[in-house]
Amino acid sequence: MAMIDVRGVEIRAGVLSRPEQEAMLRDVLAVQAAAPPFHPVTRWGKAMSVAMTSAGRFGWVSDRRGYRYEPRHPSGVPWPPIPDSVLAVWRAVAPGMREPECCLVNLYRAGARMGLHQDRDEADLSQPVVSISLGDEALFRVGNLERGGTTESVWLRSGDVAVIGGAARLIHHGIDRVRDGSSDLIPSGGRINLTLRVVT
Numbered sequence: 001m002a003m004i005d006v007r008g009v010e011i012r013a014g015v016l017s018r019p020e021q022e023a024m025l026r027d028v029l030a031v032q033a034a035a036p037p038f039h040p041v042t043r044w045g046k047a048m049s050v051a052m053t054s055a056g057r058f059g060w061v062s063d064r065r066g067y068r069y070e071p072r073h074p075s076g077v078p079w080p081p082i083p084d085s086v087l088a089v090w091r092a093v094a095p096g097m098r099e100p101e102c103c104l105v106n107l108y109r110a111g112a113r114m115g116l117h118q119d120r121d122e123a124d125l126s127q128p129v130v131s132i133s134l135g136d137e138a139l140f141r142v143g144n145l146e147r148g149g150t151t152e153s154v155w156l157r158s159g160d161v162a163v164i165g166g167a168a169r170l171i172h173h174g175i176d177r178v179r180d181g182s183s184d185l186i187p188s189g190g191r192i193n194l195t196l197r198v199v200t
């Protein structure tokens with residue numbers, strides 16, 4: 001299994017076989033059925049282009065009050081549990097770490113992107129963020145610990161796993177674009193990204 005290091009972010013290509021991706025997709029579609037994806041609104045009132053939902057004890061939400069982790073979906077229902085297929089990936093790539101408390105589900109349909117940001121809303125930064133890609137390929141950009149400076153980009157493909165941890169835990173990263181129609185995994189098209197986080 002190939003692993004490349006992009007500024008301390010470990011990108012493991014082809015962690016999931018096609019049958020494993022299909023099984024995980026079924027589990028993620030069940031999460032989405034229980035907790036429908038929504039477009040979070042930023043503090044400044046702008047809807048994000050990525051639709052989101054979560055599984056686990058906490059989910060990530062944003063609205064006019066800002067962003068934070070919450071124990072319930074905006075509808076009031078608790079987030080569904082993180083599927084075992086997803087937990088298995090965390091255990092494989094982050095052995096000895098705590099169990100994840102949030103699986104953020106990012107849904108990229110045509111034109112969706114995610115600007116450069118840090119994942120810094122978690123209390124225990126000794127724990128990594130593990131990111132799983134399903135469906136269409138995405139151009140992942142990695143910057144620096146501080147704002148600004150040069151960046152490097154790499155395509156993430158269906159079944160790839162990225163580990164953002166250690167000295168790179170607070171590195172800036174984002175998704176510039178998704179190559180529409182590059183994968184046939186998701187029948188309705190697009191890309192799903194799962195990020196596993198220890199929140200507390």
Ligand SMILES: O=C(O)CCC(=O)C(=O)O
Pocket residue numbers: 104106114119131138140156173174175193195
């Ligand atoms: O979609 C991706 O690959 C990255 C997602 C991400 O950075 C996040 O949800 O914080």
Ligand SMILES: [Fe+2]
Pocket residue numbers: 117118119173
């Ligand atoms: Fe992130």
